[in-house]
């Protein structure tokens with residue numbers, strides 16, 4: 447879906463930085479996009495979202511170029527990975543899917559704030575999932591140390607992204623910044639995300655996916671809508687599914703939990719909670 451999102455945004459004339467941890471895939475994606483001769487351009491930059499150091503290096507390199515940033519799409523993700531840790535010692539789903547994007551977004555916020563205007567807000571689009579409806583945030587065991595289950599870890603990371611999006615929008619609004627934050631649910635999409643299903647489930651999935659799952663281009667359409675449509679100008683704090691504002695889980699609206707998770711996330715990634723200073 448990341449490729450389809452980048453391709454579409456380039457076709458709309460944007461300059462797209464594809465950031466990922468596979469140079470081969472990233473450079474291949476850029477090559478395919480350039481062959482289309484779109485109005486916009488694409489380039490690849492390395493970032494490993496499972497490494498706080500790599501995220502900081504990526505952001506520093508980006509900022510050194512003095513480029514504006516009008517759209518940030520938090521799309522990367524892994525699913526159903528057997529228990530594993532990031533290099534910083536976080537459970538992989540929580541560390542990569544959630545904390546990686548939490549840090550990336552916070553480090554890029556000042557650039558987004560400078561790039562948005564009253565007529566054209568900068569936009570943060572975060573890819574969540576319907577699995578967030580079953581997600582549980584266990585504040586005193588965010589890393590699943592007491593009881594690890596890959597389904598639970600994935601759905602927790604996707605719920606955390608929705609809580610983060612709402613908290614972020616609330617802060618952006620109260621600070622008067624021209625930046626919006628929305629979460630999107632792409633539906634069931636036939637992608638490599640399912641590579642960690644066990645073999646019988648892989649076999650069962652194939653015909654079902656072929657018949658019922660969306661294509662990556664269809665799946666990317668809600669991210670693209672949030673990132674570029676005129677209807678979404680100035681609109682934030684939404685959970686979008688099928689291109690429409692949809693109710694997310696009851697837990698995701700718990701403001702007390704949003705704030706607790708935000709503070710705990712700052713502590714885990716080594717950020718002072720000052721990302722939204724008015725300066």
Ligand SMILES: NC(=O)c1ccc[n+]([C@@H]2O[C@H](COP(=O)([O-])OP(=O)(O)OC[C@H]3O[C@@H](n4cnc5c(N)ncnc54)[C@H](O)[C@@H]3O)[C@@H](O)[C@H]2O)c1
Nearest residue numbers: 447466467494495496521522523575633634635637638639
């Ligand atoms: N496929 C679905 O049915 C579905 C449903 C709901 C939500 N999603 C979400 O959509 C998003 C895109 O997933 P997809 O379905 O296209 O799967 P995918 O496996 O094709 O894409 C995942 C992307 O994440 C990148 N990535 C993985 N680890 C990374 C790391 N350490 N650093 C940087 N990048 C990394 C990969 O390079 C890849 O481009 C994910 O956030 C996923 O959770 C997918």
